[in-house]
Amino acid sequence: MDIHFPADPPRYCGPDLTLTFAALVDGERVNCSITAEALEDHFGAKSPREEDTLRAFNGNRHKIEDAARRLLLELGKKPVILHSGYFRFCE
Numbered sequence: 001m002d003i004h005f006p007a008d009p010p011r012y013c014g015p016d017l018t019l020t021f022a023a024l025v026d027g028e029r030v031n032c033s034i035t036a037e038a039l040e041d042h043f044g045a046k047s048p049r050e051e052d053t054l055r056a057f058n059g060n061r062h063k064i065e066d067a068a069r070r071l072l073l074e075l076g077k078k079p080v081i082l083h084s085g086y087f088r089f090c091e
Contacts, residue, residue, distance in 0.1 A: 002026050003072050005065045010057055012050040018081070019057050023068060025077045032068040034082040042087040 003025050010019040017036040022029055034057065036048035043064070045056035057064060064082065067090060071080040 001073060001076075003069050005068075010054065012053065014050070017048045017053075019053055021057075021065075021068075023065075023072060025072055028077055030072065030077055031079045032072075032082070033080070034064055034068075035084060038082055038084040038087055041084040 003023055005021065005023050008022055010021040012019055013033075016033075018033040019036075019039070020031050020033045023032050024030070036045065036053050039045035039053045039056040040048065043056040043060040046052045067082055067086065068080055070090065071082070071086075072078075
């Protein structure tokens with residue numbers, strides 16, 4: 001399975017408190033998301049506000065994409081959501 005992540009900026013969703021970013025899995029676009037809680041708990045976001053979550057995401061993008069890659073390898077071409085609990089168990 002060929003997985004890579006375009007350099008597109010993530011999209012913030014205020015109602016869901018998530019950032020969504022794209023993965024290309026065998027050439028098909030798949031949405032990946034990370035919760036603000038995960039960004040606060042594991043990547044230093046100061047709050048769930050857009051600017052704080054974007055700063056934490058951009059500073060840790062490689063680690064976050066690696067986690068998304070692991071889930072995509074397990075699940076296939078399905079959207080993934082990275083919750084705080086995932087990082088507790090995979091680290």
